Amino acid sequence: MSQTPPALPLVFLLMRHRALLAGGAIVTLVLVAALVSLVWTPYAIDALSVADRLKGSSPAHPLGTDQYGRDMLSMLMVGARTSIAVALLAVGIGVCLGVPLGLIAAARGGWLDEGLMRVNDLIFAFPALLSAVMITALFGAGAINAIIAIGIFNIPVFARVARGGALATKSREFVLAARVSGKGEIRIIAEHILPNIANLLIVQGTIQFSLGILAEAGLSYVGLGAQPPLASWGRMLNEAQTMMMLAPTLALYPGLAIVVTVIGLNLLGDGLRDLLDPRLKRRAA
Amino acid sequence: MLVYAAKRFASLFATLLVATLLVFVVLEILPGDPAQLMLGLNAQDDTLAALRQELGLDQPAWVRYLAWIGGFATGDLGTSYTYSVPVADLVADRAVVSLPLALIALALSTVIAIPVGVYAARHRGGWQDGGIMALTQIGIAIPNFWFAMLLVYVFAVTLRLVPSGGFPGWGGGIGPAFLALTLPAIALALPQAAILARVMRSALIDALHEDYVRTARAKGLTRNATLWRHAVRNAFIPVLTILGLQFSFLIAGTIIIENVFYLPGLGRLIFQAITQRDLIVVKSVVVLLVGTVIVVTFLVDMAYAAADPRLRKR
Numbered sequence: 378m379s380q381t382p383p384a385l386p387l388v389f390l391l392m393r394h395r396a397l398l399a400g401g402a403i404v405t406l407v408l409v410a411a412l413v414s415l416v417w418t419p420y421a422i423d424a425l426s427v428a429d430r431l432k433g434s435s436p437a438h439p440l441g442t443d444q445y446g447r448d449m450l451s452m453l454m455v456g457a458r459t460s461i462a463v464a465l466l467a468v469g470i471g472v473c474l475g476v477p478l479g480l481i482a483a484a485r486g487g488w489l490d491e492g493l494m495r496v497n498d499l500i501f502a503f504p505a506l507l508s509a510v511m512i513t514a515l516f517g518a519g520a521i522n523a524i525i526a527i528g529i530f531n532i533p534v535f536a537r538v539a540r541g542g543a544l545a546t547k548s549r550e551f552v553l554a555a556r557v558s559g560k561g562e563i564r565i566i567a568e569h570i571l572p573n574i575a576n577l578l579i580v581q582g583t584i585q586f587s588l589g590i591l592a593e594a595g596l597s598y599v600g601l602g603a604q605p606p607l608a609s610w611g612r613m614l615n616e617a618q619t620m621m622m623l624a625p626t627l628a629l630y631p632g633l634a635i636v637v638t639v640i641g642l643n644l645l646g647d648g649l650r651d652l653l654d655p656r657l658k659r660r661a662a
Numbered sequence: 663m664l665v666y667a668a669k670r671f672a673s674l675f676a677t678l679l680v681a682t683l684l685v686f687v688v689l690e691i692l693p694g695d696p697a698q699l700m701l702g703l704n705a706q707d708d709t710l711a712a713l714r715q716e717l718g719l720d721q722p723a724w725v726r727y728l729a730w731i732g733g734f735a736t737g738d739l740g741t742s743y744t745y746s747v748p749v750a751d752l753v754a755d756r757a758v759v760s761l762p763l764a765l766i767a768l769a770l771s772t773v774i775a776i777p778v779g780v781y782a783a784r785h786r787g788g789w790q791d792g793g794i795m796a797l798t799q800i801g802i803a804i805p806n807f808w809f810a811m812l813l814v815y816v817f818a819v820t821l822r823l824v825p826s827g828g829f830p831g832w833g834g835g836i837g838p839a840f841l842a843l844t845l846p847a848i849a850l851a852l853p854q855a856a857i858l859a860r861v862m863r864s865a866l867i868d869a870l871h872e873d874y875v876r877t878a879r880a881k882g883l884t885r886n887a888t889l890w891r892h893a894v895r896n897a898f899i900p901v902l903t904i905l906g907l908q909f910s911f912l913i914a915g916t917i918i919i920e921n922v923f924y925l926p927g928l929g930r931l932i933f934q935a936i937t938q939r940d941l942i943v944v945k946s947v948v949v950l951l952v953g954t955v956i957v958v959t960f961l962v963d964m965a966y967a968a969a970d971p972r973l974r975k976r
């Protein structure tokens with residue numbers, strides 16, 4: 378009881394890292410909105426109502442309604458869920474495939490390393506949008522295909538980070554000591570290298586998460602992402618474009634939602650980097 | 663340098679070849695029967711057979727692949743299924759919109775980002791720096807197509823200074839065509855400029871800590887001369903890397919932005935081709951865009967080696 382002080386250190390920590398605090402707060406807010414939308418939204422998003430179309434802000438509809446009479450707040454909440462789900466799963470694909478590839482490349486070296494890195498460069502030349510275009514040409518548009526397209530683009534990113542981190546860690550004394558003591562390659566990677574590059578991966582993860590949100594918005598804006606009746610911020614902007622003269626606010630809210638979420642994630646990433654790797658602070662300051 | 667260039671050139675060639683192979687496999691072998699995919703499930707058997715023959719699907723895959731990549735050299739990329747015109751003509755017509763757009767955007771973002779980054783680095787820690795960093799933070803987070811919509815609302819719908827979309831073509835003179843590309847280029851350039859300015863700033867701050875900067879000051883160079891002649895020149899190396907990486911985002915951005923402004927470029931073409939299942943067009947445009955990214959990456963690498971002799975030894 379005496380050795381664990383109350384929550385004070387965490388508060389101090391957050392006060393010293395304002396970026397972390399602000400980013401964490403924004404991201405938490407968006408996450409909560411997305412989670413709540415799973416069980417409750419003010420209105421059903423497939424409830425069309427001609428009588429209520431293009432209503433301004435009112436107690437019944439805090440953010441108004443769109444040209445089909447759908448409640449904007451409800452649409453934004455479901456849109457948050459779509460964005461987060463797509464971006465998070467895409468990061469998952471990048472981590473699950475990219476990190477092992479990067480670790481193998483670093484551990485083996487030689488032609489395998491060279492080959493894997495060339496494949497990496499090749500995938501990197503296909504922007505997520507072009508992969509999505511090809512996938513859509515074959516299987517049609519949809520949220521799943523957007524996840525795959527963004528996820529493919531994430532693989533080389535994580536492979537590169539994991540490889541770089543592993544190469545730097547590989548020659549450190551504790552890894553050599555572990556090798557001398559007879560640990561196998563896989564145990565060394567799992568027990569020594571992975572924990573040491575986890576920080577790098579977490580920071581890169583938040584960056585790719587925010588890029589994923591932007592990519593998802595772009596894909597669904599051009600019609601390659603989530604399909605109706607599922608709401609997504611990009612689709613909302615697409616539908617708002619034809620209404621720009623009549624109801625410019627329809628284009629305002631989804632855009633702001635994207636910008637705020639991405640800023641939140643970027644702040645969180647910056648904050649985490651400062652927190653996890655104090656050496657980088659000199660550059661950031 | 664020559665050996666390095668030759669090596670890099672060989673690897674460029676190999677990468678391009680593998681990229682075309684990848685696109686070919688995905689779009690022509692995976693679907694099983696492209697003719698069926700293009701015509702849909704309700705197609706008549708004789709129509710299918712006719713299209714198969716027209717597309718050369720009765721030949722083995724490797725013959726079709728060789729014919730297709732050979733077409734990039736001879737300029738014969740086949741005939742579009744929906745437009746009934748040669749794909750090469752279609753692409754050339756659209757590229758005269760997309761290419762200038764991408765280049766104007768690239769130039770604009772560089773011209774904005776470098777002075778802003780240098781200014782922020784010189785006033786590091788001051789309110790100017792803080793303000794610029796906050797602005798770039800927002801710039802990075804803004805989706806370019808949303809920014810484009812806002813620009814249209816302010817400058818085309820409200821102020822009526824520029825057209826809100828469409829492209830008059832280059833035939834009617836450079837003026838109107840340029841005007842039509844202004845808003846799209848700004849929409850593409852500003853978010854890119856935000857990233858570039860941040861890289862320029864941090865690269866310059868790093869460079870200003872280097873010994874050669876102290877030496878330059880010690881030998882009597884003014885602060886300005888040291889900054890521009892030594893620090894900025896060295897800071898360009900990371901900036902160049904990011905510029906090369908950004909090109910791939912710029913290409914993707916162009917595709918989306920063309921849809922906001924109804925510009926008849928490669929981006930619009932690719933989406934029209936998808937909706938009409940015109941795989942021949944999709945295939946060639948994708949390879950063209952990916953190829954551009956690969957070639958630009960190669961050029962950046964070469965520029966790198968020219969700028970920094972140590973890198974040639976790899």
